[in-house]
Amino acid sequence: MIQIDVNPYESVETRRERVAGLVREQAGADLVVLPELWPVGAFAYELFEEYAEAVDGPTMTAMAAAAAAASVWLHAGSIVERGADGTLYNTSVVLGPDGVRRSVYRKIHRFGFDKGEAAMMGAGDAIATVALPTATAGLATCYDLRFPELFRQLTDAGSELLIVPAGWPARRREHWTLLSRARAVENQAYVLACCSAGTHAGVEQAGHSQIVDPWGEVLAEAGEGEEVLTAELDPARVAQVRAAFPVLRDRVLGLADPRSA
Numbered sequence: 556m557i558q559i560d561v562n563p564y565e566s567v568e569t570r571r572e573r574v575a576g577l578v579r580e581q582a583g584a585d586l587v588v589l590p591e592l593w594p595v596g597a598f599a600y601e602l603f604e605e606y607a608e609a610v611d612g613p614t615m616t617a618m619a620a621a622a623a624a625a626s627v628w629l630h631a632g633s634i635v636e637r638g639a640d641g642t643l644y645n646t647s648v649v650l651g652p653d654g655v656r657r658s659v660y661r662k663i664h665r666f667g668f669d670k671g672e673a674a675m676m677g678a679g680d681a682i683a684t685v686a687l688p689t690a691t692a693g694l695a696t697c698y699d700l701r702f703p704e705l706f707r708q709l710t711d712a713g714s715e716l717l718i719v720p721a722g723w724p725a726r727r728r729e730h731w732t733l734l735s736r737a738r739a740v741e742n743q744a745y746v747l748a749c750c751s752a753g754t755h756a757g758v759e760q761a762g763h764s765q766i767v768d769p770w771g772e773v774l775a776e777a778g779e780g781e782e783v784l785t786a787e788l789d790p791a792r793v794a795q796v797r798a799a800f801p802v803l804r805d806r807v808l809g810l811a812d813p814r815s816a
Contacts, residue, residue, distance in 0.1 A: 560781035563756070586630070592632070597758075645676055646662070663699060665698065690793070
C-alpha cells in the first residue's frame with residue numbers, strides 16, 4: 556500500500572506522474588493499493604469539478620500503464636468520476652497486471668452531512684468485488700468503513716480481503732484504526748486500509764494505513780508521512796480462522812426473518 560502525501564503545492568499532473576512512478580517501483584508485489592481521491596485530495600472540494608474525469612481518463616490511463624509495467628494488480632484508489640449524465644462520483648478502479656480494468660466501485664456512503672462530498676457527488680448503488688488470483692476482494696471507500704452492513708454484504712458475496720482506500724482526517728485517527736480492525740474481526744477477513752498523508756485543503760490526514768489479518772492482528776501499520784507499507788498475506792488464513800472460530804454461521808439477523816420459519 557502506498558500512503559501518498561497529497562501536497563497542495565504539487566499539481567495534479569505532477570502527482571499523477573509521481574504516483575505512476577511509485578507503482579512501477581513495486582514490481583514483484585502481487586497487489587498494490589492507493590488512497591482515496593489522491594489526485595486532488597479528499598477534502599479539496601473546489602477541485603472536484605475541474606479535475607473530474609471518466610474511468611478511462613488520464614489518471615486511470617496512467618495507472619493502467621504503471622500496473623502493466625510493474626505486472627501488479629493495482630487498486631488505483633479513487634478519482635472524481637464524471638458520469639455519462641454529468642453526475643460526479645467517488646469511484647475506485649481495480650486494474651489487472653495487464654493494465655485491463657477488472658472492477659469499478661462507486662462509493663455508496665458519501666461524507667459531509669449535506670455538505671462537501673455528500674452534496675456534490677452521487678451515491679453508488681451496488682457493491683463490488685474482484686477475483687484476485689488467490690482471494691476475492693471486496694471494495695469499499697473511506698466513510699463506508701462506518702457502515703458494517705456493507706462489509707457483511709461483501710463477505711456474503713465471497714470476500715476474503717476487504718480493500719478500503721481513504722482520505723480520513725487526523726482528528727478522527729483513532730476511529731480509522733479501530734474501525735479497520737473491527738471490520739476485520741467481525742468478517743474474519745483481511746482488511747487493507749490505505750489512507751493518504753500530509754495536509755490538503757487545510758485538513759490534516761490520518762495516515763496510519765493498516766494491514767489487518769482475519770483475527771484482528773495488525774500485520775503492518777504506517778506512520779503519518781508518505782510511506783510504502785508491505786506485508787505478506789497467507790490466503791489460507793481466512794479459512795483457518797473461520798473454521799477455528801465459526802462465528803459467521805451463528806448469524807440470525809440479516810438472514811431470513813427467524814419468525815417466518
